[in-house]
Amino acid sequence: MTTSPKARVCRLDLWINPVFDELITSQSQLTLQVLSRNTDDSATADALAETHAYHVSAAKDELPKRWFVDAKLIQACPQLLCVSAGGAGYDTVDVQACTEAGIAVVNQAGANANSVAEHTFALLLAVVKRIVESDNKLRHETGFSREDLMGDEIYGGTIGLIGLGAIGTCTARISKGFGLEVLAYDPLLSEDQIRLRGAEPVTLNALLQRSDYVSLHCPLQTETRHMMGAEQFAAMKPGSIFLSTARGGIHDEAALFASLKSGHLRGAGLDVWEVEPPRQESPLLSLPNVVASFHTAGVSHGGRRNVARSSANQIFSMLNGERPPHLLNPEVWERFLARRKAVLTAAV
CATH class of the missing domain: 3.40.50.720 (NAD(P)-binding Rossmann-like Domain)
Structure with missing residues (x-):
């Protein structure tokens, strides 16, 4: 036709x-x-x-x-x-x-899946390696040591992916290259499908409890709005890191701020916001352990x-x-x- x-x-x-x-x-x-x-x-x-x-x-x-x-x-x-x-x-x-x-x-x-997955790791590494903190101190302060800016290595850790579509699958592939164990929760996929995409299928609660890094890759829908709230952040491992290159509104920003401020979470890498761009006075932007970008993960x-x-x-x-x-x-x-x-x- x-x-x-x-x-x-x-x-x-x-x-x-x-x-x-x-x-x-x-x-x-x-x-x-x-x-x-x-x-x-x-x-x-x-x-x-x-x-x-x-x-x-x-x-x-x-x-x-x-x-x-x-x-x-x-x-x-x-x-x-x-x-x-x-x-x-x-x-x-x-x-x-x-x-x-x-x-x-x-x-x-899938059209920008590689770009978004790469950005996920840019945020993860920036938080873990404390790159933004180091850059700011070098530009504006003196009298500190390298140990004051000591980060960590991610090799051997565990990343939990919430959503394993095209972007989540790309992120799983990159994760394996960094030597990470990959867990995934996706209610739309069977366990065999999740394994074929490079991850171990787990429940959401198990993913939160076991992961050093939790990364969102699901769409914003009625059932996913604020699916990451105070209860879910409390269930994450102490000292773990939260990442989102998905959509603002899937995580509760106030609950995330409280979890970071209390020290339960070590840091966060955020590309998406309830309101974009976020207000400069946003509480999350006041925290040195938050690395922020302006919904640019797919904007390469x-x-x-x-x-x-x-x-x-x-x-x-x-x-x-x-x-x-x-x-x-x-x-x-x-x-x-x-x-x-x-x-x-x-x-x-």
């Missing part, structure tokens, strides 16, 4: 690797519109009302809420056939509302290029009637195909 002439693709004027525009515009069957993110811009609303495919930022604090793919926007976009979230996450898309409207939704799972040149390419290719596949590899609502597919045929035929 081929697309009807000039299926319309829209994205907002947020930064994206140029390969997205290049791939979309290289297809003679597609047209691309880059729209203003300004929430008062009626031209953006008018264009979205006529679009067939919408590439949407996955960053909830970057995208104005008016342009989230929710029931209200869907109602105003009767031609919308498919939505592509620009990352592994899809916080800005109501997948259930899309499914009810017959709209196919994809994410870019390679990662962003891979995400943009994946998104463009999946949009073209869907508009061409071909099932994409990262369909979030597979139950919608047959209805999507029927809508695609009707909508694109009418557009000729």
